[in-house]
Amino acid sequence: MEPNAKRGQRRQLFGLQVGLRQLLLAMLCVGVWFAHWTNQDGIARLEPKLANLQSLSPELIVSDPNKNAVVQLPSPWYSIRLWEVYIPTDRVRICLSTDDIAPFGLPDIYESVLLPKGQYAIQLDEQNETGGFRFLVTQNGQSCLNIEKKWVAASGGSTTDSNVWTQTKQFDDNVPIVLCRRRNNVPVPGSPGSSRSPSGPAEGLMLWLQNDH
Amino acid sequence: MELAWRIYLPANYKMTRVQRTDSSGSTSFGVSLGNPTETIVRVRFRDNNGLVECFSNHGASSSFTRIQPPIYAAAILEKWNQLEIEQLGKDRLVTCEPDEEFTLLSIKIPGELLESMKSRFDNSIYGNLSGEITRVQFMKQAP
Helix, strand or coil, X not given: CCHHHHHCCCEEECCEEECXXXXXXXXXXXXXXXXXXXXXXHHHHHHHHHHHHHXXXXXXXXXXXXXXXXXXXXXXXXXXXXXXXXXXXXXXXXXXXXCCECCCCCCCCCEEEECCCEEEEEEEEEEEECCEEEEEEXXXXXXXXXXXXXXXXXXXXXXXXXXXXXXXXXXXXXCCEXXXXXXXXXXXXXXXXXXXXXXXXXXXXXXXXXXXX | CEEEEEEEECCCEEEEEEEECCCCCEEEEEEEECCCEEEEEEEEEEEECCEEEEEEEECCEEEEEECCCHHHHHHHHHCHXXXXXXXXXXXXXXXXXXXXXXXXXXXXXCHHHHHHHHCCCXXXXXXXXXXXXXXXXXXXXXX
8 A cells, every 4th residue: 555545544433534633632522521520520519518618617718809808717715706807908997895885886985996907816805804894805916905894793694796707708998897796684673683685775895897087 | 625526417416515513413505406517516624713614615506614513623624634535536437326315525533533632622522423524415306
């Protein structure tokens, strides 16, 4: 047979004439498609597991670097609450109040401090001391707010409205971010030892972030 | 001291932490879990000026107690390495039958150690102590 005739030789495959190049290309296509299909199948199997792991171990994921971001971390102790925050500007205050806490809105009386921009841990620690409580807020372990409150011990319970963000939540900088809102119950007149939820603003504990106006 | 487990529970399980208070009494803290749950259970002990506090937590619920009586607190602070601490799944994954009650954690003072420690405390009060400090268990409950 002539060499030139050899080059043009083709194989019969399912009644089609295919050359070696086409055969290799078809095998390559099948290989790539199979790898893609295997990966998609693996991703589908791992996604529910990943969602579970994310809820077990919350992580701050900042999708929009121009917005504030918050995620709540597991409490290391009964009196401690912990958040990881991302603040994109130098204009955000952290505010702490123990009086005039209404079911909605922000109280007028509070202590606050400007937070630096960046990503760090915010911790709220309620320390039960003789004759009252101390509320200590730290930023990456550094004390930034500290309120001592001589509460009457007979407050008889409270209502807590915590925003539990186990996955990162992002906010525009004009939206206050309420990390914790707790309202102490009030005594029931004429019924010693009984208490009920307050109807109006009450003593309690509120921690939030707001833009510095 | 901290102990932790990652666990999966089918629907309708109840977690209970039993804490002995004296020779006959105990307190227990329970929470029911309606839906299937995968979570991390943590039990922590902390020394607060000689008082031992215990914080247990899983998912959204938690409990806090002071370890009583003082002989138990002293055992945790001073003899932790000599306590009988049974942890389910400490070395390997453990699978329990769906309706099986299981104990995640049990902390006890061994008999000899308990007897030797009683001499430091009022033996008339602690005469019949069982030695069990705390236990965390899970049990199936009706939906």
